[in-house]
Amino acid sequence: MAPKIPLVPKGTGERTIAVLDVGTSKVAALIALVGGDGEPRVIGTGQKPCFGLKRGLVTDFEKTEAAIRGAMDQAERAAGIQVEFVHASISAGNLGSDVATAEIDIAGASITAADMMTLRQAGRARIDPRGRTVVHAQPALYALDGQPGVESPLGFHADRLGMDIHVVTADTPPLKNLDRAIKQAHIGLRSLVASPLAASLSTLEREERELGVALIEIGAGVTTIAVHNYGMLVGVAAIPMGAHDITNDLAAAFATRRSHAERLKTLDGSAMATPKDNHDAVEIPPMSDDTMAEPMRVPKAQIIGVIRHRLDLLFREVQVKLDELGFVGPQARQLVLTGGGAELRSIADFAQGSLGRNVRIGRPRGLTGLPPAQGGPAFATLAGLVLFAAAEVPDIWHMAAPPKPTGNGGRLASMIEKLRGSL
Secondary structure (H helix, E strand, C coil): CCCCCCCCCCCCCCEEEEEEEECCCEEEEEEEEECCCCCCEEEEEEEEECCCEECCEECCHHHHHHHHHHHHHHHHHHHCCCCCEEEEEECCCCCEEEEEEEEEECCCCECCHHHHHHHHHHHHHHCCCCCCEEEEEEEEEEEECCEEEECCCCCCECCEEEEEEEEEEECHHHHHHHHHHHHHCCCEEEEEEEHHHHHHHHHCCHHHHHHCEEEEEECCCCEEEEEEECCEEEEEEEECCCHHHHHHHHHHHCCCCHHHHHHHHHHHCCCCCCHHHHCCEEEECCCCCCCCCCCEEEEHHHHHHHHHHHHHHHHHHHHHHHHHCCCCCCCCCEEEEECHHHHCCCHHHHHHHHHCCEEEECCCCCCECCCHHHCCHHHHHHHHHHHHHHHCCCCCCCCCCCCCCCHHHHHHHHHHHHHHHHC
């Protein structure tokens, strides 16, 4: 077999990013070039059904590994390159978030890069994972002398420099199991990215983030929530319920196979009923392979009734999580639905009536060359993973330790840096 030839032109300054969205129903892979002019450019995609996860948790290593291998092999063949490391999404592990605060004394000097590093070290010391794994620890808001709202404090004068850090944590075992499944596919893991954070990057407008918005990603087995305000991610939560629960409800209600129920949901399902649905009948194949078994015929309205019952349960839980995350008041009027579950017909109208807020469907943006088949809400996380990796957002918890000063030269350099900052 001939070796694969990288497509990255020499001297362009572009670099290759590979990402994996490992979900309950599918594994999707994407390879893109970033670093040149314009948006990241997609050069390869792949997708395989996955039968090794349940509610985002790895339950079968062999099946998960096979899906990862298959999806990444498709993407590599399309791109003409072989990747070594990927950024992968995580939605399992009971995602949660907290805010840590740190503050240092500047004594009226101009804030330097050394001060920012000192602040980040102080912030890291304030993070308490409480026995869980830190997925992200990103600077949220900076404050000068107690006044928040500064995006980049470099060069400002202040007596005190403070920072709020948004910390996303997850239970450790699910992360270790996903890490093992990826490595068994002979791929290195560069980082794990919380699925709602990735999806937010590819679907939300900057102004929405500033005014206040909650992203609700309805996956196959898990629904995740990401609340944004002041342009920053301020809260994350997860609900162990998703689009597959609708499929299971339909299969149980009409005694049919899950594969038939999935088609029923996709082709005839809806979150809202019309008078016509009471008269339109739908034929549902039986569970048994017995050729004598008769298919069931039911009004479409009956199918929609089963779907709406599950959606009532789901959005009731969503409302509880939004309240817990503080998404209340006049700046809590906008919701964006994404994920595979957001492809259900009329779900935005249902959510708007259920939650009493403005609702739109979020589709991935920000990439060039994304195939139409990956342009729907189900691929928002996949596209967002590329944007996350390309942005190289600083992470307080995972940052490299600074070099230790050696001898008087280190202390002298620090003093000179502080002196420059005070001028």
